[in-house]
Amino acid sequence: MKPTSIEDKLAVNKYDIDKERHIQIREDICATCEAHPCLYACPADCFKLREEHITFSYEGCLECGSCRIVCDKEAVEWALPRAGFGICYLFG
Amino acid sequence: MNQKFDAIVVGAGPAGCACGLTLAKAGLETLIVERGKFAGAKNMWGGAFYGPSLYELFPDFWEKAPVERYILRHKYSLLTQDASFSVDFTSKKYGKPPYNGFSVLRSKFDRWFAAKAEQAGAVVATGLEAEDLLREGNAVAGIKAGGDKLPANVVIACDGVNSILAEKAGLIGKISPRDIKLGVKEVIQLPRQLIEQRFNLHGEEGIAWEFIGSFSRGIPGGAFIYTNKESLSIGIVVQLSALTEKEISANDLLEDFKRHPEVENLLADGQLVEYSAHLVPVGGKAKMPTLYTDGMIVAGDAAGLTLTTGLVLEGANFAIASGKAAAETVIRAKKTRDFSKQSLARYPELLEQNFVLKDLETFKKAPLLLENPRFYHQYPELACELAEKIFTNDGKKRKKFWKMFRESQRGRISLWQMLRDLFRIKRAI
Numbered sequence: 476m477k478p479t480s481i482e483d484k485l486a487v488n489k490y491d492i493d494k495e496r497h498i499q500i501r502e503d504i505c506a507t508c509e510a511h512p513c514l515y516a517c518p519a520d521c522f523k524l525r526e527e528h529i530t531f532s533y534e535g536c537l538e539c540g541s542c543r544i545v546c547d548k549e550a551v552e553w554a555l556p557r558a559g560f561g562i563c564y565l566f567g
Numbered sequence: 568m569n570q571k572f573d574a575i576v577v578g579a580g581p582a583g584c585a586c587g588l589t590l591a592k593a594g595l596e597t598l599i600v601e602r603g604k605f606a607g608a609k610n611m612w613g614g615a616f617y618g619p620s621l622y623e624l625f626p627d628f629w630e631k632a633p634v635e636r637y638i639l640r641h642k643y644s645l646l647t648q649d650a651s652f653s654v655d656f657t658s659k660k661y662g663k664p665p666y667n668g669f670s671v672l673r674s675k676f677d678r679w680f681a682a683k684a685e686q687a688g689a690v691v692a693t694g695l696e697a698e699d700l701l702r703e704g705n706a707v708a709g710i711k712a713g714g715d716k717l718p719a720n721v722v723i724a725c726d727g728v729n730s731i732l733a734e735k736a737g738l739i740g741k742i743s744p745r746d747i748k749l750g751v752k753e754v755i756q757l758p759r760q761l762i763e764q765r766f767n768l769h770g771e772e773g774i775a776w777e778f779i780g781s782f783s784r785g786i787p788g789g790a791f792i793y794t795n796k797e798s799l800s801i802g803i804v805v806q807l808s809a810l811t812e813k814e815i816s817a818n819d820l821l822e823d824f825k826r827h828p829e830v831e832n833l834l835a836d837g838q839l840v841e842y843s844a845h846l847v848p849v850g851g852k853a854k855m856p857t858l859y860t861d862g863m864i865v866a867g868d869a870a871g872l873t874l875t876t877g878l879v880l881e882g883a884n885f886a887i888a889s890g891k892a893a894a895e896t897v898i899r900a901k902k903t904r905d906f907s908k909q910s911l912a913r914y915p916e917l918l919e920q921n922f923v924l925k926d927l928e929t930f931k932k933a934p935l936l937l938e939n940p941r942f943y944h945q946y947p948e949l950a951c952e953l954a955e956k957i958f959t960n961d962g963k964k965r966k967k968f969w970k971m972f973r974e975s976q977r978g979r980i981s982l983w984q985m986l987r988d989l990f991r992i993k994r995a996i
């Protein structure tokens with residue numbers, strides 16, 4: 476069976492994962508957010524809603540920038556991973 | 568490093584490589600910085616190169632560049648849940664040099680392109696990120712990268728859709744998710760013979776196949792399949808704002824698309840080798856940032872220079888053409904030693920002269936047109952239902968086609984609405 480979940484798909488990708496997270500989210504602001512557009516916009520499922528709480532994990536990030544654009548509360552402190560880290564496409 | 572460069576190009580995508588190559592060929596001291604470990608490491612697309620932009624830089628590039636297949640067939644399909652209605656176009660002309668288009672995998676292609684810029688004399692620094700701009704007064708005077716200050720007469724921001732540099736220079740404001748499409752794609756490996764059998768191709772022939780329809784659940788956008796040598800590039804490109812409004816993840820739409828009966832068999836026994844995502848700026852001419860300021864020019868996706876008409880999504884040729892125009896502007900500025908705004912104003916003039924701004928002007932109403940939800944539901948349903956009625960033989964007395972059409976059209980969409988949409992299509996594309 477071919478992978479259908481994002482998690483399984485990300486597993487085939489090549490990453491050089493940095494120790495530091497390149498994107499920070501302001502959880503205090505997220506706590507006031509009702510629509511959570513980031514949940515649907517992120518193609519790598521980095522944002523998750525757990526018991527009314529938005530959590531963020533940076534490891535699978537595809538560096539697309541969707542979260543930066545859809546978050547209208549400026550809760551995403553978006554940056555690129557340090558040069559040389561992050562996703563490394565072998566096909567593209 | 569404290570050498571001052573004539574020009575620093577940020578980003579080694581098609582815009583940056585074309586720009587850096589043109590500058591270096593003219594003898595300017597040029598640095599290209601690229602944040603990926605190698606050029607292409609951060610880049611994905613559909614995709615295929617069309618038109619003469621590349622050919623003008625490299626007259627026989629298909630013999631040397633890592634292209635996958637030349638595009639012989641173009642196919643467009645309207646999909647409903649269980650049916651599809653297609654137009655399939657093949658021309659012998661597309662099978663001869665200089666060809667009309669090539670499918671390309673960016674990770675290999677961009678690396679080749681950057682190496683060409685390097686051979687022309689540009690310094691290509693990979694694994695280096697431009698973090699900020701250097702300034703002298705109000706003018707941009709170089710970049711900060713990897714903790715170093717790198718001065719230059721002019722900076723050309725070819726840093727793609729999330730252009731941090733255009734933002735830092737104050738040339739672009741907050742981008743609206745309405746003006747952005749998100750592309751997600753899978754590269755699926757398949758043996759050559761299977762690809763050729765399934766898509767009716769021979770040798771190096773390839774197909775570019777675009778889809779719109781029910782799989783996008785009313786979200787403006789579409790899907791694509793491109794054939795590579797030994798893999799398929801399959802993905803969707805959908806409006807970001809509509810995804811979040813409808814609370815749908817792009818991957819779910821991609822999965823729906825992959826399960827469509829027209830598509831599923833094409834992928835059978837394939838192996839996923841990469842899952843990728845990238846944004847496309849689709850705001851068109853109305854949403855372009857300011858293209859230049861003192862000591863700086865913006866080109867390619869960073870400048871929002873892509874064309875989406877519903878039938879095509881093109882950006883790489885615009886990136887190359889704008890990168891070249893930026894380089895030509897800088898080459899002239901160097902002669903007069905004037906890198907001010909006034910001198911760089913030549914850049915939009917050059918873009919007006921070549922196809923870049925002309926095409927964007929011609930299709931400036933396309934972005935709004937493509938938000939019309941009827942293109943994704945009612946019209947594909949109408950086309951498929953009508954075709955089904957025409958082709959189904961159930962032994963009953965037949966009706967005239969016009970009557971069949973009226974039956975399918977009624978209750979779905981009014982004739983008046985169709986005429987208005989037709990008028991909008993005519994105006995926009």
Ligand SMILES: Cc1cc2nc3c(=O)[nH]c(=O)nc-3n(C[C@H](O)[C@H](O)[C@H](O)COP(=O)(O)OP(=O)(O)OC[C@H]3O[C@@H](n4cnc5c(N)ncnc54)[C@H](O)[C@@H]3O)c2cc1C
Nearest residue numbers: 578580581582602612613614615697727750867868882883
């Ligand atoms: C899903 C999808 C399908 C597409 N299909 C097609 C198609 O079939 N045909 C077509 O012509 N176009 C297509 N496009 C559009 C096309 O990919 C882009 O228009 C084109 O890549 C733009 O080139 P660019 O050089 O401006 O930007 P990019 O290709 O994005 O290159 C930007 C470069 O800058 C680097 N960079 C960014 N920030 C920094 C920094 N701070 N420091 C150093 N380096 C940095 C990046 O790593 C990258 O290498 C598609 C796009 C998508 C998303």
Ligand code: SF4
Nearest residue numbers: 505508513546548550
């Ligand atoms: S959209 Fe912004 S504020 Fe809302 S949950 Fe996501 S990151 Fe937080």
Ligand code: SF4
Nearest residue numbers: 517536537539540542
């Ligand atoms: S940049 Fe893209 S992949 Fe990374 S967290 Fe944001 S939305 Fe997700």
